[in-house]
Amino acid sequence: MEQVVKMVAEKAGISESQAKTAVNTVASFLKDKMPAGMASQVDAYLSGSGDSSSGIGGMADKVGGMFGKK
Incomplete structure (x- = not known):
């Protein structure tokens, strides 16, 4: 989660606090809207135990690809 927090702080020009x-708010919102199995993947990804090639990380790559990000 610290890596995501640092990235958000840098890109948004805000403090890490x-x-x-912001990261916790967005994560809570997403988890409330997702099926239980997916919500646990958000927690796993933010805790650093998520695999970037599968699960939520893989989905993020696929969604990015849909919008032209490679």
């Missing part, structure tokens, strides 16, 4: 609040 503010970025952590």
Whole structure:
């Protein structure tokens, strides 16, 4: 999660404390909207135990690809 918080802080130009609040808010929102199995993958990814080539990381890559990001 710290890596995501640092990235948000840098890109948004806000403090790490503010970025952590933002990341937690977005994660909670996403988990509320997702099926239980997917919600646990958000937690796993943010805790650093998620695999970037599968699960939520893989999905993020696929979604990015849909919008032209490679």
